[in-house]
Amino acid sequence: MKLNSFYLLAGVVGLAEVGIFWMSVVQENPFLIMVAFIAGVLILYAARRTISDRREDERSILIAQKAGARTLEVFWILFFAVNLGVAVIAFSKPLGFRPPPPFPREFPPEGPHLGYFGILQMILLCGMAFLYIGFRVYYARKYGEWDEDEE
């Protein structure tokens, strides 16, 4: 497979994922998008292995590794802090276990919706992707990705 065909496939898979996401929302079935997402990633990983005109060597691998490591270095702190905050919200209210009978007449007020946490995580993931791209650009420049010579 050519590299451009792979990008085309990635675009098609991305569009399909968006469609399946909304189908999942309409049907109120979270497993649909979860399974579709994993399947989509597996398809792209499998397709990536068949790319014939991709040039990858030890320098490009080093750039990807360094960018990934730096991104994780920053984001594990952010993810952990956000998750700690959400855990505090969760533990500061009844955990939703059904109390022993006799049941109270009024249910405890509903806490923050779990879906908001998912959206927050998505925003963080998007930020992580942008930071990774930033680090990649930084290390690519450092290791002479766009250098030109007189040849």
Added chain:
Amino acid sequence: MHDLTQEALAQELGVTRQTILAIEKGKYDPSISLAFRIARRFGVTIEDVFTYEEGS
């Protein structure tokens, strides 16, 4: 001297031309394996191609 382009050398060594260029410009230190392959390609020792500088 060897009448060899960066692209041709890169293809022989299984790396990209940018890697050869980055090594030439001192922006990237090759792995031991690649350093040996470069030296072997030109029929010289590693010390003839690369020098080690303290703190680099």
